[in-house]
Amino acid sequence: MIVKLRKRGVRCLLCEANERVRAKMWKAGILELLGEQNFHHEFSQVLARAVAELEANA
Secondary structure (H helix, E strand, O other): OHHHHHHOOOOOOEEOOOHHHHHHHHHOOHHHHHOHHHEEOOHHHHHHHHHHHHHHOO
16 A cells, blocks of 8 residues: 555655554564654654645645
């Protein structure tokens, strides 16, 4: 899914996954595919990043 979304120009950001879920996602290769820079611990971090990117591209 992440690959398909990227091909369409969609950025995927993930937030608030607990350590157990994050470990499973890492083991499955999802976090590597997503990129560590696209994982945030809090929703407010994701929102701030999305707003900053939108403003930079405006």
